[in-house]
Amino acid sequence: MKLRTSIVLFVLLLCTFYAGAQNDTLRLKNGNVLYGEIKGLNTGVLTMETPYSDDDFTIDFDEVAGLSIERRSIVILAGGRRLLGYLNSETDGTVTIRTTDEGDVSIGLSELTQFQQVKKRFLDRFYGNIDLGFNLTKANNNRQFTSSGGLHYRGLKWMGDLEISSLRSERDEVAKVERNSASLGILYLLSDKWYAMGSAAFLSNTEQQLDGRVSTRVEPGRFLAISHRLVWGLTTGINYNVENFAGEDFDNQSTEAFVATSFDMYDFGDFSLNTRFEFYPSLSESGRIRADYLLDVSYDLPWDFYIKAGFQFNYDNQAIVAGTEFDYILTSGFGWSFD
Template sequence: MGGLPNRTRFRDSRYPVLVLVLVLSILGSPLARAQRERTDVILLNNGDRVTGEIEHLEHGLLRVRTDFMGRVDIEWENVEQVTSNYLFEVELSNGERHFGSILPSDDKQYVDVTGEAGPVRLERMSVVRIAQLENRFLQRWDGSLDVGFSFLRANRSTNFNLGFQGGYRLPAHLTNVRLDSNVSDQQNLEKTTRHTFNLNHNRFFGYRWFTNVLANFEHNNELGLDLRSTGGGGIGRHLIQTNRSELTLLAGGLFSRENFPSDPSVSSVEAMTTLSFRTFSYSFPNMEVYINLSVIPSLSDPGRLRVAFSSELTYEFFRDFYWKAKMYDDFDSDGPERDAEKNDFGVSTSIGWAF
């Protein structure tokens, strides 16, 4: 397959600048966060008491930031009472969401969430997610950054991969940003590059339903793809949502515009079905497994089918630092670039930091 046009090479040359801007933005944002008073109180079922700032409940772990012990992760099943006068979003396993401060109930099997409409009593073990709802912009963000690099002297090959994820939360809304980049270079072979940027916004409703709006951008010279710009949306539901696992189904439609070296522009309308599964283990080391499958048949070009599969395994080896293994497989049954591969498959490992 011949080399990509000059415009693609120019875009790739700006890649280190993009990485630098992202790294500086990510590293700067936690430092810019103003701390609130750490007066939340968590009573454990063994009688111990922890005072600090509740950051969130996610994947069955209640994360608390304290003045003297730093970050403390507490298994939710070991929590007896929670007290905080600050504003939180509390989500149940059935998809219900409540907003307000968290106060202990006279029955230890429940927690009271007190909002503008007054207190609501919730079964404690049905709570699957607690998120801060602070007024400061930067405090609503969380995310992760991971970087991997390898060099083999025998065949003079280098591999670099970068991953960034960020989430911005408002009441009943969640916006996610994700960037994945893979660059492989080997002596006497053409450099292969794969860059993807995804922007998703979810609006949550009752009973685990949500709507989704998305914008994706992808470059993959192994598939002969200069740039694919995609916009669309759909309706989804969390089929399973517990403190240990999540299974999510999303269906909708897409409009895509693709640029290939031999064809400057191809537009198409597509259907989309996405199934994702996430499971967690919080016995040391903390582990997370994520699997995502998207099937995208073309409506304007019958017979063309795109499939995107990805999986991730994450181990936290130190507080906020983790090791990650990623695998992806992209398939295009009938892309306009006839000489390009139909499949692009890759595996990478990296070290990352969650913030």
């Protein structure tokens, strides 16, 4: 009798644990229903963890008919509106967000651009990526190594991005080429469309005889478009430079105005694209103009790996060495994202 009672209690406890671990529901358009933990939606891909799979499921959000999430989430809608609440689909193609401040908000699933669980631990709000690339050719014993990485933070109002990249190229009878860059930006959301941002950046480039340029800037910005397939933003502000060139006589400090625009596309199959253009007319040096451009294209592989190609361009019409007004690099590599 005692043994039977113990078995029943054990089964009940196991069922309770099993049900608690599977309190999120995902309904697909093909009729399948999945149970587990829905971790979030980003770049058009929904991520879900189930107790019957070793790896997380990644599902194209266009295939989702409905969902239910029992943990509070940060939700971003098309147009930039942000809500904090619980998600539940009573009918296919729609979802109701139960919020504390605005009550129940019912929308179409297509209006969801991003959501993620509100993580209590500060460290759990970070995610990042690492990229590596290497080229070797017999001609002139040419060797080129590229590396880059990023660490990102996402909260309800605050966001942060740290990005680092490096290129080193060597070949026989030619001087070594190096290019290193790093940037840190912190963003605070003022409303659905507007935000304030502060950032700092570093660049060194042997091609332009630049030992180091440290730039700090403050900038208001606005999201021009937000959807489940793209984000487009525009910023403008003031930038302060401290530059050290090859030779102490060329050290310089300057102030610039700037305007910048960034455009991210995702959910186009396994492809994603990120591009950014920045234009700097000088306020302290007559006639000086600088411009920076970046383009990254990546293709997703299984297990959070991806392949990536990139292009970076820098222009300065008052470079210290004639003939080096601009510099560009083309890179390709293999990367891994983590959270």
